Amino acid sequence: MPFSPPADAPRLAVVDLGSNSVRLVVFEGRARNPLAIFNEKAVLRLGRGMQASGVLHEEGVAQALVVLRRYHAIARAMGAEPFEILATAAVRDATNGGAFVDEIRARLPDAPVRVLAGAEEAALSADGVLCGIPTADGLLADIGGGSLELVTLRAGAVGPASTLKLGVIRLAERSGGEPARARAIVESDLATIPGLAETGGRDLYLVGGAFRALARIHIAQTGYPLNIVHHYAIGREEARDLAALIGGAARRVLERLPGVPRRRIDDLPFAAVVLRRLLRASGAARVVFSANGLREGWYLSQMPPEIRAEEPLLAAAREQGRRLGRDPGLPPALFAWTAPLFADDTPPERLLRAAACWISDIGSHDHPEYRPEQAFLRILRQPGVSIDHHARAYLALVIAIRYEADNAAPFLLPARQLLTPAAAARAERFGLALRLAYTLSAGTPDLLAATALIVEGRRLVLRLARASGTFAGDSVLRRLERLAEAHTLVAAVENGDGGTA
16 A cells, blocks of 8 residues: 655655656655655666657667656655656657657556646746745756756846757767867857846856766865755856866766766766856856756645745744754744844844754754764755755854854864854854853743843843743853853843842
8 A cells, every 4th residue: 555644744756757867756745945755867868869860769768668667656655646757858859759658648547747848847947946046146057968948047036948959968969979069069059049148247057967967076176075066156267167177078087087977977078068158158157056956846836825935944944943843932032032142134144043043953852972963964964955055054053053062173174164264253153142042941932031132332141030940050151151252242140130240
């Protein structure tokens, strides 16, 4: 009997049937941030040879029918509903694409199959990127095996979209396997798209497996402290150098590069050619890699408007806090309690402070000896789609300090490498504030409400209500003094009877 997920954690599944590969993703829950609990890919290269033949690769078709039956069985066994198969460029363009879809429907009569038009594919990819980067501003480029989708993004709004036959398999075939010839083809095709130069000075968002492979190579080459492609960002010149290196390298050189996925070796030079020409045509100042795309866009399309409208970082933090914390009433109280110390917050800083409050108790069930490191790593390496690398490092450092991590602990090094000294110092100050709050309140909003932090001139005053169960013991005084010192203030305590310590 198929698994029946609980009502508060339903499952839904999508198959991305592309020119190069077919992938099943099963998501759990109905929330602002997709949570993938199963992800499997098979490389079939359905679009191989299509440039010359016009038909889907025969061996790929046979393999696809077997794989799709497996994916359908997995989705049903996991209790995923809805389940949908999305077919992209290869099926869309092949002369036998319709017959292939008919065969899928005959074999899997209860499995919906949708052949996406280029505009639909681009729109879903854009929604997927905006799912994780809601204020994305620039040009989105989603590369597959058969096509390249381009979408203009303006501060989170989706603009004009285009589809070009510049997927890595198709480009390789159009150019006869010659990256040098591919450059002219890409340049010519991009010249047909109006307005690309308007991206100048903004971001270029890269989606698709071949682009992600370029990011992994760059991460490995540079010794970057976080092996997460999603939200990985590099400057224009770094991106140009990376594209030049990969686009001009012989296969034997690529095979020796650290981080190179072996199944992507043949695709990499053509992805690099597309990247370099996109940089030239768009004038983008920065490249941002996104692990989100069509599948996450499909997920978001299944969500009601009120969920889609949520701020994604705060939604993710709330979900973690409610699942792993002890009292869901505490985070809003912490946000208000710490406000006097951070009165000059900018909106992004205020958002990070709110998120940190929600996740500040996620180590409550961990072993106390490992709590600081466990909480730090859980945040730094979480699979969340809405958290960029700066936010990961900032929030992880805040929570590690809240759990009394030694400032010199080696496990904190990745966060310190990712943050500016000013951002790291701010994270430490907020971590110290949370440490004091938890010492006073035992993690309860009732006890916290009996206390207050007040900044009076150069003094940081901790006010305690009488007979509330809170008092200024040694640990409280020690933590208050350290917090005041971090803010270049002088610590003081006011008791409920009006006395001052």
